[in-house]
Amino acid sequence: MDEWIIYKEFRFEAAHHLPHHDGKCRRLHGHSWVGRVYVRGNTLVKSGPKQGMLIDYGEIKQYIQPLLEDYLDHHYLNETTGLENPTSEAIAQWIYNRLEAAKLPGLYAVEIQETCTSGCRYQKLT
Numbered sequence: 001m002d003e004w005i006i007y008k009e010f011r012f013e014a015a016h017h018l019p020h021h022d023g024k025c026r027r028l029h030g031h032s033w034v035g036r037v038y039v040r041g042n043t044l045v046k047s048g049p050k051q052g053m054l055i056d057y058g059e060i061k062q063y064i065q066p067l068l069e070d071y072l073d074h075h076y077l078n079e080t081t082g083l084e085n086p087t088s089e090a091i092a093q094w095i096y097n098r099l100e101a102a103k104l105p106g107l108y109a110v111e112i113q114e115t116c117t118s119g120c121r122y123q124k125l126t
């Protein structure tokens with residue numbers, strides 16, 4: 001069987017702190033976060049303007065945009081997400097759950113890069 005996995009990248013500026021951390025991440029600080037939403041599927045659109053696509057990248061963006069505006073970009077993540085300890089792991093899972101609730105077709109994984117050298121991928125085992 002064929003399988004395609006595509007992704008759409010997004011970026012946001014946001015502050016957070018990890019209240020339980022034993023190092024510098026306990027302090028309030030900010031990052032230029034980079035995320036990726038992965039979508040997976042076995043069939044491509046057969047005709048029309050989306051021919052040859054799993055799902056239009058622009059459509060994936062439409063699912064991410066409200067999250068960026070309302071919760072992520074230029075927000076304080078401890079407050080807006082309701083996560084008491086917003087690690088990369090927690091934020092990736094939080095974004096995945098939101099996209100799943102919004103019924104993004106083929107949702108497969110969410111990746112979050114917190115710094116140039118650190119990041120996390122969250123996906124659900126089936």
Ligand SMILES: Nc1nc2c(c(=O)[nH]1)N=C([C@H](O)[C@H](O)COP(=O)(O)OP(=O)(O)OP(=O)(O)O)CN2
Nearest residue numbers: 018024025029031086087088089114115116117118
């Ligand atoms: N597993 C996790 N570890 C850490 C997280 C996390 O979310 N999950 N978060 C932090 C801090 O928030 C920090 O902002 C990022 O840490 P780190 O990569 O150590 O940042 P540095 O700038 O020090 O990275 P270097 O490239 O090594 O200088 C900590 N850990």
Ligand SMILES: [Zn+2]
Nearest residue numbers: 025029031114
């Ligand atoms: Zn951090």
